[in-house]
Amino acid sequence: MDIELNVAQQQAQSGFRDFVEAMVVPHANEHDRLQKMPEKLIRQVAEQGYLGGIVPAQYGGAGMDAVTWGLLCEEIGRGSASLLSLFTVHGMVIQALLKWGTDAQRQHWLPRLATGEVIGAFGLTEPNIGSDASNIETTATLEQGEWCLRGQKRWISFGQVATLFLIFAQVDGKSTAFLVERSSAGFSTEAITGMLGFRSAMLADIHLNECRIPEANLVGRIGFGFSHVAGAALDHGRYCVAWGCLGLAQAGLDASLAYTGTRKQFGVFLKGHELIQELVADMITQIRAARMLCYRAAFLKQQGDPSLIMETSIAKYFTSRVAVKVSTDAVQIHGANGCSDSYPVSRYLRDAKIMEIIEGSNQMQQIIIAKYGYQDHIMSQRRLRQQGSKSE
Amino acid sequence: MNEESIMTKAADFVSQYLNNAEVDHDVDLFATGMVNSLFAMQLVLFVEKEFALSVDNEDLDLDNFKSINAITGFVCKKLDLTTAA
Numbered sequence: 001m002d003i004e005l006n007v008a009q010q011q012a013q014s015g016f017r018d019f020v021e022a023m024v025v026p027h028a029n030e031h032d033r034l035q036k037m038p039e040k041l042i043r044q045v046a047e048q049g050y051l052g053g054i055v056p057a058q059y060g061g062a063g064m065d066a067v068t069w070g071l072l073c074e075e076i077g078r079g080s081a082s083l084l085s086l087f088t089v090h091g092m093v094i095q096a097l098l099k100w101g102t103d104a105q106r107q108h109w110l111p112r113l114a115t116g117e118v119i120g121a122f123g124l125t126e127p128n129i130g131s132d133a134s135n136i137e138t139t140a141t142l143e144q145g146e147w148c149l150r151g152q153k154r155w156i157s158f159g160q161v162a163t164l165f166l167i168f169a170q171v172d173g174k175s176t177a178f179l180v181e182r183s184s185a186g187f188s189t190e191a192i193t194g195m196l197g198f199r200s201a202m203l204a205d206i207h208l209n210e211c212r213i214p215e216a217n218l219v220g221r222i223g224f225g226f227s228h229v230a231g232a233a234l235d236h237g238r239y240c241v242a243w244g245c246l247g248l249a250q251a252g253l254d255a256s257l258a259y260t261g262t263r264k265q266f267g268v269f270l271k272g273h274e275l276i277q278e279l280v281a282d283m284i285t286q287i288r289a290a291r292m293l294c295y296r297a298a299f300l301k302q303q304g305d306p307s308l309i310m311e312t313s314i315a316k317y318f319t320s321r322v323a324v325k326v327s328t329d330a331v332q333i334h335g336a337n338g339c340s341d342s343y344p345v346s347r348y349l350r351d352a353k354i355m356e357i358i359e360g361s362n363q364m365q366q367i368i369i370a371k372y373g374y375q376d377h378i379m380s381q382r383r384l385r386q387q388g389s390k391s392e
Numbered sequence: 393m394n395e396e397s398i399m400t401k402a403a404d405f406v407s408q409y410l411n412n413a414e415v416d417h418d419v420d421l422f423a424t425g426m427v428n429s430l431f432a433m434q435l436v437l438f439v440e441k442e443f444a445l446s447v448d449n450e451d452l453d454l455d456n457f458k459s460i461n462a463i464t465g466f467v468c469k470k471l472d473l474t475t476a477a
Contacts, residue, residue, distance in 0.1 A: 100449050134429060221452035224432075228452060231433035306405075306437040309430065368430060378412040 003295045005067065012068050016075035019048060024079030031200035032347050035193050037082060042161070045083070046116025050076075051090055054236075056098075059110035066301040070243040070294055077244030078251045081351035082200040084244040085157040086119075088359070091240055092233035093120030093166045096177065099232040100220040105179065109164065121162030122237070123153040123180075123206055124230055131364050133168075134226045138208060140169035140176060145215055147178060149186070149208040159204025160191050166219065167208070168230060174223035177230065178213060186211035197350035235309050237359040238316040239297060245319035245355050246290050252323075252330035252348045253283045259334055259343075270333065279329045286326065290319040310372045317365040323352035395473060398443070399464040405438050406460055417460040432457070439463070445470045 005013065023044055031037055045051060053069050055061020064072070077084040094113050097106055112118040129136050138151025149169050156165075165180045180187060192203040220229045257280065260270035270276050293315040300308035327348040331338035338345045356362045399417070406415055409431050421427045435457060436447045445467070456466035467473075 100452070102449055220449060223454070224452045227429035227432040228436070231429055235433065304437060304441050306434045306441060308437065309434055375408055375411055379408045382412060 003292070005071075009065075009068050009071065012064075013071045013075070016072050020075045020079035024076070024083060028080040028083075028200075029341060029344055029347060031080065031082065033199075033341060035195075035199045037086070037158075037161075037200045037202050039161070041083070042086065042116065042119070045086070049114075050087070051116040051119075052094075052114030053087075054091055054098075055094055055110050055114040059106065059114055061110070061114040066239075066298040067295070070239070070298050073240045073243035074247035074250070074294075077247030078254075079247075080200070081244060081248055081348075081355070082198050084240065084247070085198055085201040085358075088237050088240040088244070089122045089157045089162075090120040092122045092237045093164060095236040096166055096219060096229050096233040100177075100224075100229050102216075104216070105219065109179070113164070118164045119158060119162045120164050120166065121156055121158050122233060123156055123159075123165045123167040124226075125153060125155050127152055127154050131361055133230065134175060136168055136170060136175065136226075138167070138169040140171050140178060142171075142215065146212045147215060147217065149178065149180065149211040149213065151208050153206040153208075155192065156189075156204050156206055157198070158202045159189050159206055160202040165206065166229070166233065167206070168225050169208075171222045175225035175227070175230075176222045177219040177225040179217040179219060180208075180211065180213050184211050184213050195354075197347075197352070197354035199350075234359060235312055238312050239301065241355055241359045242297060242312060242315035242319045243294050245316070245323040245352070246287070246294050248323045248348055248352055248355070249283070249287050249290060249319070249326040252326040252345060252352075253280070253287055255343070255345050255348070256280060256283065256330045256333045259337075276333060279333060283326045283329060286322045290315075290322045293318050310369065313360070313365050313372075314369055316359060317362050317369060320352070320355040320362060323355055324349070327352045393443075393471065393473070395464060395468055398467050398473075399460065401442055402463040402467070403460050405435070405442075406463075409434070415460065417464075419460075420458045421460075422454065422458055435463070439467060443467050443471065 023041065049062045050072060052061035053064040053072055057063040073084060073087055076087055090113065094110065097109055109118065113120055124133055124136065126136055126138060138149060140147050140149045149167065151169060153167065163182045167178050167180045169176060169178060186209045188207045189204040190207065192205060195203060260276055263270050297308065297312045297315040300311050327345060330345040331349050334343055334345050337343050403417065406421065407413060410426060439445065440447055455462055457463055
C-alpha cells in the first residue's frame with residue numbers, strides 16, 4: 001500500500017487548504033453562532049467543483065480518486081464539521097445513484113448534483129428510528145401510477161436547503177429507496193435548531209403527508225432499499241466522516257500547538273510544561289494512527305475490495321474517538337479560553353461528539369467490527385491449517 | 393473459470409461470513425437470518441472484484457443472491473458460462 005501522495009494529490013490538497021483557509025475558517029464560528037450555513041458559501045463550494053468531486057467526468061463531475069476525495073473531506077472537516085456534512089449527505093445521494101440508479105436517473109440527476117444546481121440530502125432516520133434503521137415507519141404505496149409517501153424523517157443534514165432527497169420507506173414491509181424533490185406535493189420541512197454540534201448544518205425534520213412522486217423515482221428495487229441503496233450510501237458517508245474527523249482532530253492539534261506557543265504561565269510558554277507536552281504527544285500520535293486508517297480505507301476503496309466496508313467502519317470508529325479526545329484535550333489546554341466561543345476548540349468538541357453518533361453510532365460500529373474480527377480470525381486459522389497440510 | 397470454481401469461491405466467501413460454518417448450497421441465507429444487510433453489500437463487492445463484473449440495478453433480485461447456488465448461477469449468467477442443468 002503506497003501512502004505517499006502523488007503530485008496531483010498534493011496539488012489538490014494544497015488547493016483545498018487554500019480554499020478552506022480563505023473561505024471557511026474565518027467564518028465557521030460565526031456560522032455556528034448563527035446556526036446557519038450561508039447560501040453564498042454553498043455556491044462557492046459548488047463553483048470550485050467540490051460538490052461534484054465523486055461524480056465521474058462523463059456526468060460533469062471531477063471524478064476524484066478515493067484519496068483526493070478523502071483529502072478534500074479532511075480539509076473541509078478541519079474548517080467546519082457542519083460544512084463537511086453537506087459533502088457527506090450530498091455525496092451519499094450521488095453514491096446511491098452511481099451504484100443503483102437507472103441510466104435515466106443518472107443522466108438526469110448526476111450532472112445537476114455535480115454542479116450544485118441540485119443539493120442532495122439523505123432521509124433515513126426517523127423520530128422513532130435511529131440505529132434500528134431497517135425498521136423505519138415511513139410507508140410508500142403505489143396509487144394511480146404515483147408513489148404516495150407517508151411519514152416523517154428527523155435530523156436530516158441540510159434538510160432546510162436541499163432540493164433532492166433520498167428517502168427510505170417501507171413498501172408492503174420491504175425497505176425501498178426513493179428520490180423526492182422538495183417541490184413534491186405533500187412534502188415539507190421544518191428547521192431544527194439548538195443542537196449540541198453541527199449547528200450550521202441546516203438540520204431539518206421532513207414531513208411526508210401523502211407526498212406524491214413519480215413511479216420512476218424508485219431507486220434500485222423494492223426490498224433493496226436499506227440493504228443495498230442505503231448500504232452503498234452509508235459506506236460513503238462513513239468514509240467522508242472518517243476523513244472529516246481526521247481534519248477536525250488536526251484542527252484541534254493545530255489550535256493547541258499555536259496557543260501553547262503564545263501563552264505563558266509561571267513565566268514559561270505552555271509548550272514548555274511537561275503535562276502540556278504529554279497531551280500534545282498523545283494528540284500527534286493518535287492523529288497519525290487515524291490518518292493511516294483513513295489511507296487504508298482509501299486504498300481498499302480504490303481497489304473495490306469487499307473488506308473496504310469494514311475497514312471504513314473501523315476508520316470512522318477510531319477517527320471519531322480521536323476527534324473527541326483531541327478536541328477535549330484542546331479545550332483543556334486552552335483553559336477557560338477553550339470554553340469561550342471566541343476560540344474554535346469548543347466548537348470542535350461539540351462537533352466531534354456528533355461524529356460519534358452519526359452514520360451509524362460508534363456502538364453499532366463496535367458490534368460489526370467485533371463480528372468482523374471473529375470472522376477474520378477463523379479464516380486465518382483455516383488458512384494456517386491448510387498451509388500446514390500442504391507442507392506435510 | 394467454470395461453474396465449479398465459481399461455486400467454490402462463493403461457498404468460501406459465505407463460509408467466511410458465517411464463521412467457517414458449512415452451509416448447504418440451497419439454503420436461503422437471507423430468509424433464515426444467517427446473513428444481514430451488511431453481508432448484502434459485501435457480497436456485491438466480492439462478486440464484482442472476484443469475477444470482474446458489475447452488479448447493476450437490474451440485477452437486484454433476491455433470486456440472484458439468496459443462496460450459494462443462486463450466487464453461482466448469477467455469476468455464470470453474467471459471464472455467459474454454461475451451468476449444469
